[in-house]
Amino acid sequence: MTPTRAPGQxxxxxxxxxxxxxxxxxxxxxxxxxxxxxxxxxxxxxxxxEDGPLYLPSTDIAACLGGSWTTVESRAxxxxxxxxxRSAACPRHALGFQHPAMPSEPTCHT
Structure with missing residues (x-):
């Protein structure tokens, strides 16, 4: 039996x-x-x-996810x-994380 899920899940x-x-x-x-x-x-x-059509900085991704995240980023x-x-002290659904260098309005898909 397949579990029922909402569209888009x-x-x-x-x-x-x-x-x-x-x-x-x-x-x-x-x-x-x-x-x-x-x-x-x-x-x-x-x-x-940065030239990719779907590029977002990792700070935007962290802000969209909410809570507190640790990030390692590099180039290849x-x-x-x-x-x-997720940061160790971060509750699963904590909201409000904002990186200091992050613009106030991240680009997110909800």
Missing amino acids: LPVRDRTVNAAVLVDAFCFPRELDRVLTPTGAVVWINLLG GWGIWAILR
């Missing part, structure tokens, strides 16, 4: 994903929050870096990658 149970790898993809923070474990990670990859060739992990 991943076919994954709540809090069962250890890592979500998004390569030149849209970020849907509510869905990521639903499926990630409390210690889950998001790997955010932009193959063309043209591309940019980041690994975001």
